[in-house]
Amino acid sequence: MSKRTDRELVDAAREGDSEAFGTLVRRHQQRIYRLALHLLRDAAEAEDATQETFVRAYGALDRFDGRSEAFTWIYRIAVNLSLNVIRARKPNRKAVPADDPRLEGVLVETRAGSASPLGDSENRELGRVLCEGMDALSDTLRTTLILVGVDGLSHAQAGEVLGCPEGTVAWRVHEARKKLKVFLVERGFAPQGEEGAA
């Protein structure tokens, strides 16, 4: 039996096939969680947001008009929910926690893939600075960069999620990367070949 497309799963879920929606959940929950984790910087909130995203998507299945991909439609719900959480936070909640959940992944990954403790340390430091740089961006630039740079969505797909043209996505990604580069250079992470110039 061939793998059902997202569209077919949505159609089946609309007809009451809860198993189809379960397949959709299993197919996309990791990416939604990663998106929420980068936006919220809190593992528990990201878990809640992921769960809530699929519950709300199920509640709005009848309003999915098929003009976009199902997963970009779900992404949009995830972004909206995450932004709601951020807006509802207290103002003093902007600081990155010491145990940034995004860095846990970096640590695990580098331990598995690198033999050099120094390399681990550098990678972890680079990951930490990258996270700080992304956190310094506006919500708009950060979300766009996460969708395109971290999650690998195309500009067209990110445009569907964010409801803006591809050109706007391209401009935002460029702006975000430019600012991120300045942030990295200021902290000693100049790109190769530019160390002397900095």
Added chain:
Amino acid sequence: MSDRRSSSDLGSNAEASLAAFPFPERDWERDARAIEARLGSGLRGSTDAALLAAPLPSEADEPSALSATATPLTNSGVRTQSLAELARRSVEKKQATERQMARESLALAALNAQQRPKPTQADALPTPANVNGVATASSGVANHVAAGSAVRDNAAAVPAKPFPKVALALPALALAAAALLWFRQPTPEPAPLVSNEPTPATATAVAPSAPAASAVAHNEPTPTEDAPRGIDPSTLPDQDTPGSNAEASKAPAVATAVAKAGSSKPQTKPKQAAADPGSDLPPDPALRPADSRGGELPAKPTTGAVQAALGSVMSGARHCVAGDEAPSRAVVVFGSDGRVQQVTVSGAAAGKSSASCIEAQLSRARVQPFAASSFSVNATVRPE
């Protein structure tokens, strides 16, 4: 482009870290089961429409008109006109200019021909050429119909020239015949440069041609007995914009009426015709765009519509339970005509007089008619 890229290049290590940002492993199956446990039929239709809207505001310095197509960007990020738009506008402008020249030549020829017959017969025919003739005779300064027309300037100047009329008419007729032959040749359609879909830029480029068509029609001589033989002005091609046939049929009548009234605003009707976006939609609803006015009822009212309908009557319902400690619940059943068929109250107000009060208040809610036989929604009435 390379400058743009290098200015945002993070370096290979950072790029690799960004692209392959790991995240902690979880028990995904457990998470999926937790989500599935929360799903239920009662959830359907409960999601707030705001969650489906575009999520983020624009950046403060974000260019506002960045197109989804491959529109070139200047260094400042401001959108410029695409070459396709420029080419299309250039072709349209050239065609309009050539048509205008041909019509003016014809009008000039017709004027020359009219000057030969008796003046009384010419006065009886309200063609633009005759109007010009009258204007010339009465004031000596042309143009009380539309300012700036070269046709009329030429027409006013013709009687003052000492050349014989025949000598003037012959070149004019030759010019008009050449113009007619040119227009009879099949004009190659400009190839779609980017897309056949009408873009906003194309629409603005085409829009000015509607008044231009009216202005041309205004100058267009009505076929009369005095028109030069062998040249029928009505055979001239008109504007090739959609809906030009309807406009072409209206234009001479409008021009004649305007010539009579001396008004300078003849393009009212064509504008209205061009402004009707539904006039060129395909008749088959299946072929229409999804957002066009299909005329079919929705399967059921949207959540937003239901919320708005209940919201408008909820304050009245809250009055009914003022003083109660606990909220009351109501199941509101809408009929397919959009009216409330039934309200069932439960909770604190159940069995009390306030229940009928709530029923009366919520029964005033209205939604748009829908296709399903009925649609029920739960509402919570909280005390004020």
